[in-house]
Amino acid sequence: MFVTRPARRRSVTALTVMSLTATLLQSPALAATTSTPLTHQCSVLGRTSFSPITEDVQVDAPEEVAVGDTFTVRISPGVMSVDKPVWGLNYRLSIPAPAEAKLVGEPRLVSEGSGLIGGSPRVTTLPPLRQLIVDGGDRPGSFHRPRDPYGWQAQGGEFQFPAIEMTFEALRAGSLHFGYYNEILTPDFAAISYSTTGSSLLNPVVYCRGNKLATVTVSDTPAEAAPxxxxxxxxxxxxxxxxxxxxxxxxxxxxxxxxxxxxxxxxxxxxxxxxxxxxxxxxxxxxxxxxxxxxxxxxxxxxxxxxxxxxxxxxxxxxxxxxxxxxAGTSAPAPAPVEEVATTTTLAARAGDLIDNATTVAYTLQATVTAAVGTVPDGAVVKFTEHGQTLATAVVSNGVATAQVALGEDAQHRITATLQDVDLAGKRYLASSDTQVVAVPSTAVETPEVTTPILPMEETTITLSAAAETLAVGAPVPLTATVTSPQGKRAGIVVTFRDNGRNIGQATTDASGVATFAAPVTVDGRHTFHAVSADQPTDTVLLLGASSADLTLATRPKTTINNATISLTAAPQQPVAFGDTVTLTATVTPATVVNNAWVSFYEGDTLLADVQVDPATGTASLPVVATATRTLTARLNPGTNTQVSYNGADSAPVTITPTSDDYRFVIDPNDPATPGNTAGSSAEGAGQGSSDTESSSPMPVLVVLVLAILAGGLTLLPPVRQQFNLPPLPPLIPLG
Missing domain, CATH: 2.60.40.1930 (Macroglobulin (MG2) domain)
Incomplete structure (x- = not known):
């Protein structure tokens, strides 16, 4: 009944179980698209095998998501080819558990499909089973399939299911799994007895499964916001x-x-x-x-x-x-008259796919705007309102403004689209509007009975080993994780490697069940490595996640040395002129300590500066000024680097002495050239200087003595003593 053919997107009749990495949604476009070639094996209720069928299933999803992010996944079934009439067509999706990712809003059918006749498309959500069913409705209430066709039908040739889009909120780190498979009814296979009901199943169900898997881990680290x-x-x-x-x-x-x-x-x-x-x-x-x-x-x-x-x-x-x-100001010339152009707005509303029992229905509102002269330029704005409340605002492009809105189900909505007044391209385009009544249908439906295949579970184990017994900072250590199950080594398992509880990378097991990863070592100390995997389904079993035992390694201990030395030199060589700059250079040995070493320069007990040693030369330098005789030392501070721990050391002192001829503002009584000196170089000058000194030196003493006598005399006057509240003086000669 099935025909394989060279695929534009290859025929699709498969169970494609996919784990999708998710990132923040950039509505309406999605961040990444994958198209996975699959080979399927089909069977009737799991008993009979048929020829393999190849397909491409297109999955649109972001590349990575963090816990708490909202993301969207779109699954687009490919084209299926049949050579005889079939019916009861549907496909099912398995979605993450509510504890892993919460479904935000209702799933949305974003394409109409092709080649399908019969019922209207619908989406049924089954939270307890973690499933979505997309079909043409009209499914019987019993598990028994009636002989008469129902639901979606294909009369032969090609058909394609509509694509579905779902929005989730990531709740915890781990792997999110999305599965997809088809179900087809046909009268062309032999009747099979179904023992639990005691009746004959004349219309067998054909299930088709894929055999390729992909798994990605949801990160617990939020993505950095983009500029x-x-x-x-x-x-x-x-x-x-x-x-x-x-x-x-x-x-x-x-x-x-x-x-x-x-x-x-x-x-x-x-x-x-x-x-x-x-x-x-x-x-x-x-x-x-x-x-x-x-x-x-x-x-x-x-x-x-x-x-x-x-x-x-x-x-x-x-x-x-x-x-x-x-x-413009009132005195400014009036602006040139703008040509006014009348416009016409026409509103149309198109319903999206109905979602069973949803409270709203997605609608596309489209306003077509025309101008009496020419066309309305791009950039004009249309507002969509209901009872005066704005539903959406859209910008005109090629004469059309489109917006997506959600309207309450089973109700009449009076929607108005209004083109706003706008000055564009040197003309004023006048406002116009159109109002339409949109009758939104009810979404209430009965939940059909569903039988879901359940995969058996199988335990796995992870063994972790390292290629080295000790670690060195800067040298990655190769880690090897081997994944096994009761059926042997397992290929295609994504293993996450951790260092001290932090995720450091992932690798996928090869045909021997081995995943290798080079773990970076960036800090000293103990490193506890760990390997984990998440639940991963195959075409026959669900492989349960596993965790390895801890593997603890440590970096090699550093060598401790006590022979570090420091020497101090000054340049230029002594003597130097007053005010000149002298460069102090401290040399540190051996070479193993110069990386990250620091030298402190002192003058006596006073710290002048801390200078880091140049690892290329093993030296540290400091400029000082020769303003007086200065005794300077350098001290190597004890420390540690990536190679060794080392001792501290002090240099021998260095003394800087500027020449005396260059001192400034120092008076030498024996030097006639010193500024401010009154001594002469000749005997006459010396005699004159002595005479001046002797004649002038008594004057300040006499002045001070006279002032003291006057002040004392004033205090004897009665008016002065009364002014300063002093008691009257007793009489010099006692009276009576």
Whole structure:
């Protein structure tokens, strides 16, 4: 019944069990795409085998995710080819356990498929079984398959299932597994008796499984936020008439790779005053900012400073942009008249795939805008509202503005699309709107019975060994992890290696069940290595995760030396002139201690400076100034490096003595050239100097004596004593 053929994307009828590494969602695009070639073995209820079938299954997912991140996975089935009519077509997905990753919102069918007739597409979620079922509905309530066709049907030739998109929140580190397989009914196989019901199963179920696996680990380390750039797409300045009014400016946020950022909000301030905070549009990463500009009643233009600040997310860093708004003065010439162009807006709403029992239905709102003259330029803004509340804002591109919204199920919604007034390309395009009533259907359905194949579980063990008994900083140590099970060595198992509890890398086992990894050694001390693996399914069993015993190694102990020495020299050689700079050079030996060694320079007990030794020369230098006789020493401080631990040592002292002829501001009474000296070089000069000294030296003494006598006499006067509250003097001659 199945026909293999050269594949555009190869035919798909398989169970493809995949473990997907997930990163932050960049809606609507996903970060990475993989297309996995698979070979499948098909059977009827597990009893009969049929020819292998090859396929490519496309999986869109991020490359890495951290605990707490939200991420999206999209699985796109390929093309299947059949040569006879089949029915009951469906495919199933196994999803992570709720403790590993929480399903955010409802799964979404993001393509319509092809070649399928019959029921409407639906998605059924079975949380206890960790499964999703995508089918055409109309499934019977019993496990027995009726002979009459039901659900999705294919009359022969090619068909393709619709793609599904799911959003999860990662809750803990480990491996997230996503499985996929098909189920097909056909009357072309022999009848098989099903003993538990006592009846004949005339329409066998064909299950097809894949035999290739992939597993990735969810990191417990948050991803570093990427830089962003915020830009006003209309340039750095906007001219406004004196009358003011509302203007709309588009703001775009891009990542460091130039791609549009479509999540987060932009906060806008005008001269420091908050204006509004607007979410970025999922289409193009643009926020349409509406700013009220007051009227300018003065004669001179008024300039406002507008700031758009992207608030950032866990994935993207904050960024800002500035824009000037210049409002013309009343005395300025009136701006040239702008041609006004009438527009027409037409709203259409298209429902997405219904999700069983969901409270909302995804709709695509599309506003088509036309102009009476020409076309509406790209960059115009359309707002979608319901009862005055904004549902979404979109930017016009090629005459169309599109937004994704969620509307409550089983209700009537009155949606209005309004093109905002905008000045673009030298013309003013006038506002226009259109209103449509959208009837959203109910999503309530009955949950069908499902039989899920369960894989048997098998224990595994991990043995960890190292290629060395001791470690050295800077020299990676090869680690070997061997994974075995009761069935022998296991290939394709992803092993995570840890050092002192920290993940340091991963490796996958080869055909011999061996995974090797070169563990880096960056610090001294004990290193406890450990190897773990997560649960990994095969086509026949579920291999349970395992953990190795701890392997503890240590770095080699350092050598301790006590023969480190230090010597000190000064250049230039003595003597030196007053004020000259002298360079002190301390030389440290042996060479094994110079790496990371420090020398302290002292003058007596006073520390002048600490200088690190140059490992290339083994020396440390310090410049000093010869201002007086100075005795200097150098001390090697004890320490340790990657090679040795070493002792401290002191150098012999070095003395710097400047020549006396170069001292400044020192008076020598025997040197007639010394500034300030009054001694003469001749006898006449000496005699004159002596005469001056003798004649002038009594004068200060006489002046002080006269002043003291006057002050004492004043204190004898009665008015002076009364002024300073002194008692009256007794009479010199006793009276009576």
């Amino acid at each position: 962003t750039t915020t830009t006003f797409t209309d340039g750095a300045e906007t001219q406004v008439a004196a009358s003011g009014g509302e203007i709309t400016l588009p703001v775009q946020v891009t990542g460091d790779d130039g791609t549009a950022v479509t999540t987060g909000e932009v906060a806008v301030t005008l001269d420091g005053r908050p204006v509004e905070t607007t979410a970025l549009s999922p289409q193009g990463g643009i926020a349409a900012i509406t700013i009220p500009i007051p009227e300018n009643t003065t004669a001179e233009p008024v300039t406002y400073s507008l700031t758009a600040h992207y608030l950032g997310t866990d994935r993207y860093q904050e960024s800002s942009a500035m824009h000037r708004i210049v409002v």
